Amino acid sequence: MKRNIIVGQSGGPTAAINSSLAGVYRTAIDRGAKKVYGMLHGVQGLLNEHYLDLSDYIKTDLDVELLKRTPAAFLGSCRFKLPGIHEDKAVYEKLFAILDKLDIEAFIYIGGNDSMDTIKKLSDYAILTGHSTRFIGCPKTIDNDLALTDHTPGYGSAAKYIGTSMKEIIRDSFCLEYPQGLVTIVEVMGRNAGWLTGAAALSKCEDCDGPDMIYLPEVVFDPEDFKKKVKQLLTKKPSVVVAVSEGIRTADGRYVCELGNTSDFVDAFGHKQLTGTASYLASFISKELGAKTRAIEFSTLQRAGSHIASRVDILEAYSVGGAAVKAADEGDSGMMVTLQRTSEDPYQCQTAVKNVHKIANDEKCVPREWITKDGTYVTDEFVAYVKPLIQGDVSPVMVDGIPRHLYTPKELYKK
Amino acid sequence: MKRNIIVGQSGGPTAAINSSLAGVYRTAIDRGAKKVYGMLHGVQGLLNEHYLDLSDYIKTDLDVELLKRTPAAFLGSCRFKLPGIHEDKAVYEKLFAILDKLDIEAFIYIGGNDSMDTIKKLSDYAILTGHSTRFIGCPKTIDNDLALTDHTPGYGSAAKYIGTSMKEIIRDSFCLEYPQGLVTIVEVMGRNAGWLTGAAALSKCEDCDGPDMIYLPEVVFDPEDFKKKVKQLLTKKPSVVVAVSEGIRTADGRYVCELGNTSDFVDAFGHKQLTGTASYLASFISKELGAKTRAIEFSTLQRAGSHIASRVDILEAYSVGGAAVKAADEGDSGMMVTLQRTSEDPYQCQTAVKNVHKIANDEKCVPREWITKDGTYVTDEFVAYVKPLIQGDVSPVMVDGIPRHLYTPKELYKK
Numbered sequence: 001m002k003r004n005i006i007v008g009q010s011g012g013p014t015a016a017i018n019s020s021l022a023g024v025y026r027t028a029i030d031r032g033a034k035k036v037y038g039m040l041h042g043v044q045g046l047l048n049e050h051y052l053d054l055s056d057y058i059k060t061d062l063d064v065e066l067l068k069r070t071p072a073a074f075l076g077s078c079r080f081k082l083p084g085i086h087e088d089k090a091v092y093e094k095l096f097a098i099l100d101k102l103d104i105e106a107f108i109y110i111g112g113n114d115s116m117d118t119i120k121k122l123s124d125y126a127i128l129t130g131h132s133t134r135f136i137g138c139p140k141t142i143d144n145d146l147a148l149t150d151h152t153p154g155y156g157s158a159a160k161y162i163g164t165s166m167k168e169i170i171r172d173s174f175c176l177e178y179p180q181g182l183v184t185i186v187e188v189m190g191r192n193a194g195w196l197t198g199a200a201a202l203s204k205c206e207d208c209d210g211p212d213m214i215y216l217p218e219v220v221f222d223p224e225d226f227k228k229k230v231k232q233l234l235t236k237k238p239s240v241v242v243a244v245s246e247g248i249r250t251a252d253g254r255y256v257c258e259l260g261n262t263s264d265f266v267d268a269f270g271h272k273q274l275t276g277t278a279s280y281l282a283s284f285i286s287k288e289l290g291a292k293t294r295a296i297e298f299s300t301l302q303r304a305g306s307h308i309a310s311r312v313d314i315l316e317a318y319s320v321g322g323a324a325v326k327a328a329d330e331g332d333s334g335m336m337v338t339l340q341r342t343s344e345d346p347y348q349c350q351t352a353v354k355n356v357h358k359i360a361n362d363e364k365c366v367p368r369e370w371i372t373k374d375g376t377y378v379t380d381e382f383v384a385y386v387k388p389l390i391q392g393d394v395s396p397v398m399v400d401g402i403p404r405h406l407y408t409p410k411e412l413y414k415k
Numbered sequence: 416m417k418r419n420i421i422v423g424q425s426g427g428p429t430a431a432i433n434s435s436l437a438g439v440y441r442t443a444i445d446r447g448a449k450k451v452y453g454m455l456h457g458v459q460g461l462l463n464e465h466y467l468d469l470s471d472y473i474k475t476d477l478d479v480e481l482l483k484r485t486p487a488a489f490l491g492s493c494r495f496k497l498p499g500i501h502e503d504k505a506v507y508e509k510l511f512a513i514l515d516k517l518d519i520e521a522f523i524y525i526g527g528n529d530s531m532d533t534i535k536k537l538s539d540y541a542i543l544t545g546h547s548t549r550f551i552g553c554p555k556t557i558d559n560d561l562a563l564t565d566h567t568p569g570y571g572s573a574a575k576y577i578g579t580s581m582k583e584i585i586r587d588s589f590c591l592e593y594p595q596g597l598v599t600i601v602e603v604m605g606r607n608a609g610w611l612t613g614a615a616a617l618s619k620c621e622d623c624d625g626p627d628m629i630y631l632p633e634v635v636f637d638p639e640d641f642k643k644k645v646k647q648l649l650t651k652k653p654s655v656v657v658a659v660s661e662g663i664r665t666a667d668g669r670y671v672c673e674l675g676n677t678s679d680f681v682d683a684f685g686h687k688q689l690t691g692t693a694s695y696l697a698s699f700i701s702k703e704l705g706a707k708t709r710a711i712e713f714s715t716l717q718r719a720g721s722h723i724a725s726r727v728d729i730l731e732a733y734s735v736g737g738a739a740v741k742a743a744d745e746g747d748s749g750m751m752v753t754l755q756r757t758s759e760d761p762y763q764c765q766t767a768v769k770n771v772h773k774i775a776n777d778e779k780c781v782p783r784e785w786i787t788k789d790g791t792y793v794t795d796e797f798v799a800y801v802k803p804l805i806q807g808d809v810s811p812v813m814v815d816g817i818p819r820h821l822y823t824p825k826e827l828y829k830k
Binding site: 009044070071076077164168173176184235237238296304390392393399400401413 | 586618
């Protein structure tokens with residue numbers, strides 16, 4: 001590389017997104033980039049010329065290691081959809097003027113579906129205008145729903161968090177006895193794709209039976225059948241634990257969390273406050289079966305739990321960042337780095353680059369054949385697919401009993 | 416020891432309660448106990464003669480290490496309040512007949528306030544009837560609210576989980592920008608004592624500013640003042656994070672969670688079921704200030720998170736278990752093992768035994784002077800007290816990417 005590069009982070013954060021950033025930074029420097037800029041809050045920030053020089057923050061090898069272990073988007077993130085080129089040319093002109101001013105050779109964007117749409121549009125615009133900046137996407141999402149890649153960095157660590165925490169919850173659930181039994185409903189992220197919820201099955205091992213049922217958004221949810229199955233389980237076990245996706249819907253297409261919309265409380269916009277999916281199902285079961293219930297949401301914790309990150313995930317995220325820079329350096333643009341599983345056993349994986357036009361705005365769900373026939377669990381194939389992605393640990397750098405992260409850019413904390 | 420001992424676990428589980436069980440087992444065997452029985456589901460199970468021989472489960476040194484790393488009550492737990500001796504003598508006669516049958520020399524009960532009430536009553540009964548079995552309590556509670564002990568095993572690991580997760584949540588909260596700002600309310604366990612909620616301050620370190628406010632149940636909560644303070648913070652920061660105890664109450668004594676919905680459910684001890692404080696406050700702030708809000712409950716996770724346990728806590732829990740057996744072997748009864756901090760800097764701590772009559776049913780809250788004047792944070796003294804308790808790690812024994820625990824007794828899973 002002869003000029004500068006700029007890198008941004010976009011969409012929901014993960015425990016591995018900063019490892020990709022570390023990979024981008026290191027590889028760019030190694031390949032001769034003069035400066036590595038970071039956009040603050042992605043393209044949205046860049047449009048306001050909010051960026052920084054990453055070398056002001058990453059000064060030592062230890063800083064690189066800390067960055068790999070830092071959850072959430074180090075540079076801040078955004079959910080910003082670029083308008084179509086024909087809709088608003090001015091936005092593109094502004095953005096490319098900024099890129100010119102910064103003498104940008106390569107633009108790397110670490111993100112999910114929407115971020116790949118940004119890469120697609122920017123590389124299209126560069127081609128249309130004969131601009132030399134190259135645009136490469138770097139996959140990231142805990143949801144694992146990107147097309148054309150075996151899996152996405154960020155997913156493995158979230159899956160490891162879910163498997164580990166689920167096992168601890170199951171263990172806890174057998175401690176106390178309740179006259180009508182205990183039913184624990186654990187809500188996992190994933191509106192349309194059940195990859196994360198399915199990871200609850202990772203808690204099933206020699207010393208744990210795993211959750212009793214797992215409900216993915218790929219399958220229609222039937223509350224009555226659910227009740228019947230829980231009732232049946234309660235005749236055999238004192239504690240029943242169920243993992244549900246936040247996105248499960250009934251046959252008429254309604255989200256389960258909407259079924260509980262009986263509260264009169266409205267938010268600032270006059271919208272009724274929706275209870276969570278787990279919370280709704282817990283009250284439903286409590287009311288219908290008289291069992292003691294618990295609703296648990298993994299919430300932000302599942303995407304920010306870098307203290308229990310997967311080593312495979314963190315290292316792959318790092319190499320994907322490096323591969324993005326390499327691709328740009330070798331002349332690619334409008335491409336996304338992908339992970340290709342080259343061997344199942346032993347697990348082996350390598351990076352490739354694929355046309356971002358085939359990826360953007362597409363969504364990869366769990367194949368129906370990886371969900372059991374009755375729709376209440378994932379199959380062994382699903383587990384065999386996920387297992388390699390949660391292997392190994394990245395020991396946190398503990399300072400005074402708490403994991404240390406890399407200092408956040410002060411700009412993110414100010415208004 | 417010349418005869419047998421029996422050990423039980425009671426009350427809410429923790430990440431360290433099984434380390435105390437391991438300490439009891441090892442010390443009992445070392446001191447010559449013939450058999451070490453474990454009550455299944457505490458005294459309640461024992462009354463139905465539900466118990467096991469621990470040597471069937473702890474066979475190797477590795478098993479002891481796994482037990483130390485196993486969350487929740489290995490033997491199952493109960494919330495069972497023994498009747499007064501004058502109220503129901505038959506229960507005592509039944510229990511002591513079982514102890515005689517099993518040739519029990521010492522009865523060790525690992526638990527919190529309510530469990531110490533059990534030790535008190537049983538040792539009183541033994542004195543009244545001239546029975547030779549000795550009864551020793553072993554402190555355990557994430558709530559850290561037991562009197563006469565510097566702190567309780569289980570608290571340090573929960574505090575470490577809370578400090579670590581809080582830091583990850585704070586980091587995550589600065590990623591995305593919202594027009595009216597983001598307010599995250601994190602709900603922490605602790606009905607009357609704010610020890611756990613105060614541990615949120617552990618996230619404050621060189622690379623993290625910590626939560627903006629911390630509300631303990633020891634101080635009256637004023638929703639209007641809270642709103643004013645959040646509004647003020649939002650003028651300076653894009654993200655505000657607040658830790659609240661599930662037990663915070665308004666001036667009229669009402670739990671904040673009751674302001675949103677009312678549930679009359681009470682447990683066996685007459686304690687009200689609390690949930691939804693964060694959820695209520697998130698809706699309140701969203702409605703009043705128009706900010707985007709998030710409600711997060713640490714829920715079961717904070718007491719079961721053995722994968723991020725504190726080494727100090729796990730080792731102290733182990734030694735407390737051993738000290739209980741030693742006390743019984745040396746003739747003590749009606750006593751609880753306590754932890755005495757003998758030095759602040761460097762932190763040093765040793766076990767002692769104190770009269771359980773002075774402990775049972777008493778509750779130790781956070782001293783008012785360890786909470787800031789305006790009641791929205793803990794002081795440096797609080798942090799200095801907690802910090803030593805979260806030091807060091809107990810590396811989980813990872814098998815196939817997930818922490819391994821000791822096999823649970825099958826009896827717990829059956830109905």
